[in-house]
Amino acid sequence: MISATINGQIVNVAKGTTILNAAKKININIPTLCKHLDLDATAACGICIVKIKGTKKMLRSCCTPLEKGMEIITHDNQLQEIRRTIIELILSNHPNDCLECGRNNNCELQKLAADFGIREQPFKRFLRQIPKDDSTKTIVIDPQKCILCGRCVQVCQEMQNVWALSFLERGLETRISPAGDINLADSPCVRCGQCSAHCPTGAITEYDQTKRVWQALYDTDKYCVVQIAPAVRVAIGEAFGFPDGTNLTGKLYAALRKLGFKAIFDTSFGADVTIMEEASEFTQRFVNKKGKLPMITTCCPSWVDFMEKFYPDMIEHFSSVKSPHEIVGVLSKTYYAKINKLDPKKVTMISIMPCTSKKYEITRSQEMFASGVQDIDVVLTTRELARMIKQAGIDFANLSEEEPDHILGDYTGAGVIFGATGGVMEAALRTAHYFITGKNVNKLEFENVRGLKGIKETEIEIKGIKIRIAVAHGLGNVELVLKKIQAALKAGKEPPYHFVEVMACLGGCVGGGGQPYGVTDQLRLARARGLYTEDDKKELYLSHDNPYVKKLYKDFLKEPLGKVSHELLHTHYKPRPLYRK
C-alpha cells in the first residue's frame, strides 16, 4: 500500500494503482473521455490531466500510477479551463448532429459536453469528409464521428487479435480503417462488433435493420415470427432502467407480441436442440472414434469466421451443428410451418440477438437456406429491439409477463446458459454424460467452466474416462488454445483437449457486440448471473429432458445426427481469405 494526497485528502492504494482509480476510491471523479473502464489507457484525449506538486507538467491520471507522497490536485480553475478547451476542440472536429446520431442520449462525448455546460463553439469547424463504411452490413463505421480514442483499435488488435482496424494517415487526417484503406468487408474483420460495444460515440454502430422489420410487421401478407437469444433477456433492461442483469424473459415475450409478431420463439429451445446434436456428435467422436478430436463448438459466427480465415487447417475439428438461432430459424419454416399449415415463403423469421455477427451468419453459406428459403430473414441486435419497443410506445417496465409459443419456445436451464461463456460446454457435458452413461448428472456438476477467466481448462471424468476440456472467450485468448492443439497434433501426440468451446466476445454472448453500449466486466458478470439464476430456478436443466425437444425428435427429426437433422441442422465450413482484394 502507498499513501498520497489528492486535493488534500489522504488516499491509500495498492502500488500500481492509477491516480484516476485512486481518486475514485475517495469519491473524486476525474473527467475522462478516451479511457474505458476495462481497457488499458490509450492516453489520447488529455481530459483527465491533473497537477502534481513539484512538477510543472500536468499528467494524465488514467495512466499515471500513484506514487508515494504525491500531492495531487484534480480540480482547479486552470485544469477546468484546459479540460473545457479540449472538449471544445474535440467538438470543433465532430459533426455535432446529435439528433440524427445512433448514440443520441447515450454518447460519452455528449455527456461530457453536457456536464461541462458547453454552450457555444469558439473554434472553426473542421469536419473530415470521409464516407461511412457499411460494407459488412453488420457494423457501420462513420469516421466523421470518431474522436480517435483508440478503443476500437485496441479491442480489435489486442482483445480480439483480428487486426482489422488500425489507424491511417496522421494529424487531422488520422482515421480508423482497415489497413490499406479497404472496405471493412474486404478486411479480416469477423464482425464481432466489439469495436461498436466499446466506442464512446456514434462512430461505430450496428447496421440498423429496424425499418425492414417494421415493414414486415405491417405487411399483412407476411407471417412474422421472432426468437430471442438467451443473452438478450438479461441485457435489454439496461435500456429501460432495470438493475444490471435483470432477467426480463416474460416481459420480452409480451413486448414482442405487442409489436405484432404472430409467434414468439426462444433461441434457448434451439440451444437444447443444438446440445442434442452436438453431444451426440461428441459421443460419436469420443466414444466411437468417428471424427477428429478435439471437437470445437461453432455457435458463434465470429468465431467461425475467424477460424475460416485464420485457422482453416482446424476446420475438421469443428462441430457441424448449426448455431441455435439457425436451428430455430429452419424449424420455424419447416416443422412449425408444417404443423400450422403455413407457406414457408410467407413466414418471416426475425432473430433478436446480442450480436452483430449474426446479421452476417444468416447468409454465410448455402446451408442457411435449408428450408428452401432463407431460414432467417432479419437479425436485430438487442439495441435495435430496445429502440423498436420505445418507438411502439410500449410501457416495457409495466408489462405483464407472458409465455412463448410452446412448440419452439420452451427451454431448459441448459439452453439458457448458452449466453454466458462456458454455457455451451456445461450444457453439452450434462447431456453427453447421459449419452455415455445413461445417467443424469447433478445441475452443478460442471460448474467450474463458468466465470470470466480468459481460458478455462479442466478435466472431468465420465464413467472412468477422463475428458479434457477448454473454454476460451475473447478471440485474443483463443490463439493459445489453438497453438497448443496444433503443436500436439503436429508432434503426433495426444491432443491436449477433447472438447473446446470458443466464444468470440469476452464473457460470451452476454458481452456481445450487439448488446447495450458501455460493456464492462462488471456488466458481463451481472448479465451472466441473470442467466445462471434462471438455470438455478428451472426444474429442467438437461436439454434431453425438454419435452418439446423430445416431441420434435419423435414427430419430425427422428434421431440426432439422422437424415433430417443432417439436412436441416448441420452445415459446412470452408477456408476464406483474410483480404478479399
Add this chain to the structure above:
Amino acid sequence: MYKKTVFIKDTNFQGLGQTKELYNKFLEALRKKNLQDKIQIVRVADMGVYSKGFVVRIPDEGILYCNVKIEDLKNIVSKTLVNGQIIKGLQCDRVEKQLRIVLRNCGVIDPESILDYVDCDGYQGLKKVLLDLDPLGVINQIKLSGLRGRGGGGFPTWMKWNFAQKTQADEKYIICNADEGDPGAYMDRSVLEGDPHSVIEGMIIGGYAIGARKGYFYIRAEYPLAIERIQNAINQARDYGLLGQNILGTDFNFDLEIRLGAGAFVCGEETALIASIEGKRGTPSPRPPYPSVKGLWGKPTVINNVETLANIPYILLKGPKFFAKIGTKDSKGTKVFSLTGKVKNSGLIEVPMGITLKDIVYDIGGGLIDNKQLKAIQTGGPSGGVIPAKYIDTPVDYDNLSKLGSIMGSGGMIVIDQTDCVVDIAKFYLKFCVDESCGKCAPCRIGGSQMLDILINITEGRGKLEDIDKLKRISTAMQKASLCGLGQTAPNPVISTLTYFFDEYKEHIENKKCPAHKCQELLDYKVIEEKCKRCGGCVRVCPTGAISGNREDGYKIDLVKCIKCGKCFEVCRFAAISKE
C-alpha cells in the same frame, strides 16, 4: 603516401570553385620543392573561419593563415612547411570562438577508414573503459563530465544510463536516435557522415555502461549516405573485433544494427521511436513506464542522440574534468548549431556552452547580410522560440534559453532581420508541427490545426483581437495536455512571438498591415509616379490586368483587382513599385 595535410578555403565566397587558382599555385610551389608526394592539399567547404580571404590551415602545427595572397605561397612552402617557421604577418589574429569536440574529426579524417579514426585516438576511450572501468565507473565519469542530452531535452545523460543500469533485465538495449527532422537541421547527419566511428564508439561504451548486448541505430531513410557510412563503419568495427563477441579480448559482447525511419518527425520522440523499431505505427505512448525501465520490446532501453554519443569517447579519453571545464555551471561541453537565416556565414558551427548569441551571430556568423539590423534569433527549431535582439548578450546554455522562452533543442539557429515577419515565422513552424502531428492525442491534433487556422487568418487580414485569447487558450491546453513533446512544444514559436512582438500581431490584426512587408495579403502595391519610367513592364506581367494606363498618363494599380502576387514589384527595374 602523404605525410601532411594542408586545408585551404576562400572564406569570402561560398562553394569550392573559388579556390581553384590558389590550389594550382600551391601545388606548383610544392612541386618546386619536390614535396607534392609528401604534402596533400585539401579544399574544404567549411573551416569555421569567415570573411578572412584565402585561409590556409596546417593542422599538425596548429597554424592558421588568413588573407593569404598568391605571392605568399612560396614563403608558406619554404618557411613553414619545410622549416616549420611561422610567418607572423599571415597568422590569423582572431580568437577562435568555435571549439570542435563533436565535429573534431569531421572533414579531417576519411569517414570510411577506421584506421584514420584510430589515428585520431579513436577507440582509445573504449579501450580505457573496457580495461579500467566497471559500468558504474563509466556512468560516474559521464556524471562528472556534466554531459546533458543533445537531442533537445537536455536530460543528464548519466541519469538515463543509471536508470537503465539499475533495472534488472535479461536484455537491455541502447538506441542511437538519428531521426533528425527539424527543418534546416543537419548537425547529426554531418557527424554520421563525417565521423561515424565516434558515434559507434559512444554506443559501445553506453552499451557497456548499462549492460546492453545490442544497440540500434534509428536513422531516417532520407539520409542514405549516413546509412551507408554507418553500415560501413559497423562492418569495419566488427572486422577489428570492436563489435561482436569478446570485444578487445574482454568478456563484453555487443553488436549494432541499423533500423530505418520513414521520416516522421514524431519518431524522434522516444516512445514513438521504439514503436517504430518494433514495427508498429510510430506514435508516442504515455510515460511512465519510462524507456529506461520498459522500452524496446519491454526491456530497459537508453536512447541517446547522435551528438550526445559523439561526445562520449572524447569525455572518456580526455577525462570528465577536462570536459566539465568547458561551458557554464549546468551546461557543459559544446553544442553544434546549424546557423542559418539572414546571416553572412551560414553553416554548421560548434561552440562552447556559454558563448553569447552576439559572438555567434557577429563573430562566427559574420553579422547580418547587407548589414541589416538584427531583429531576433530563433533557436530550437519548431519547438523553440524567438529571442529578440535585446537579449543578444545572453550566454547560450540550456537554462538561459529556456528562461527566455526558447529552447536549445537539437541546435537550429535562425537569424531574423527587420524584413522577416515574426507572425509568418510562427506560422511556418506551427505548420510544420501540424503536418507532423501523429494524430493520436486531441490537444495536438486539433489544437495545432486551430492555431494554424487563426495564424493564417491574421496574416491574411482576417484576424480579430479575440483570436489572441484563443491562441493563448489553445496553447496552454496543448502545452499541458498533449501526450508528447511534439504537441507540448508546438505552440512555443507562437507564445514567444506573442510575448516579445505583440505589437506586430496587433498591427496585423487592427491595421491589417505587416510591418516587415512580408505577408503578401496585407500589402498594397502602388506605382510611384516620380520613379516610373513608363516602360509598361508591369502591365505585361500582371496576371489579373490590375494595372492600367499608358505611356502618356502613367500607370495605376487597381487594388481591387490586384491579387498581391508581387510580379510587378519584381519586374520593375526602377524601383517604381512600392509595397507596404
